[in-house]
Amino acid sequence: MTNRVSGPRSIADSAKEAVVIIFSILVAFSLDAWWEDRKIESDVRDILLAVQAENETNLAKLETSSRHRQQIIDALIVTAQQGSTEGVHTQAVIEIEDFKPSSGAMDTLMAAGLLGEIDDSQLRLLLGSFHGVVADLDETESRAAEFREAARRRIASNGRIISDFDPAIGTTMLADTEMLNLLTMRLVEERSALKSAIRLQEHMQEIVDNLDKLL
Numbered sequence: 001m002t003n004r005v006s007g008p009r010s011i012a013d014s015a016k017e018a019v020v021i022i023f024s025i026l027v028a029f030s031l032d033a034w035w036e037d038r039k040i041e042s043d044v045r046d047i048l049l050a051v052q053a054e055n056e057t058n059l060a061k062l063e064t065s066s067r068h069r070q071q072i073i074d075a076l077i078v079t080a081q082q083g084s085t086e087g088v089h090t091q092a093v094i095e096i097e098d099f100k101p102s103s104g105a106m107d108t109l110m111a112a113g114l115l116g117e118i119d120d121s122q123l124r125l126l127l128g129s130f131h132g133v134v135a136d137l138d139e140t141e142s143r144a145a146e147f148r149e150a151a152r153r154r155i156a157s158n159g160r161i162i163s164d165f166d167p168a169i170g171t172t173m174l175a176d177t178e179m180l181n182l183l184t185m186r187l188v189e190e191r192s193a194l195k196s197a198i199r200l201q202e203h204m205q206e207i208v209d210n211l212d213k214l215l
Contacts, residue, residue, distance in 0.1 A: 051211065059204050072095055074091075
């Protein structure tokens, strides 16, 4: 009698234990998944806060950069109008503007593969296209810098002092036709660079505005 009763009870007990074990495992997996989701959500929020601060800083720096670029453009306009760099030689030939935004937080977001964890599709698009907008500004700045360097080489090839602080440069060189042509082409590229800077400014402002709503 005892043996016949104990068998079924052992099977039932084993089945209960198995159910408990399986349930415990499922709960553990669920808790792990929940914790991982919370961790990812926390990581994304922390990085986005850093991205927000980074873009706010970049916006302030870009405003200063654009003002300086406008000064260079104004000097190049004067140069074209008067046919000489006299009075504006420093801004037209010596000075240069090269804006490089900070992107450490943005790079971290991309490298960590967390861009896809952002629910806001518009924000994802803005963040994903950020480096492309920066590259556009880099390209136009590089072309402007090439014409500036060509103008400086033209001065140097004539045995002149490039700086306008030295009278040895002479008024003849200030009105040199080849140099003026190079500066005219620089003017075109500096204007393009300013337009690219404005697009970047608008892009970063959209990122900041969207993050303000999200965070």
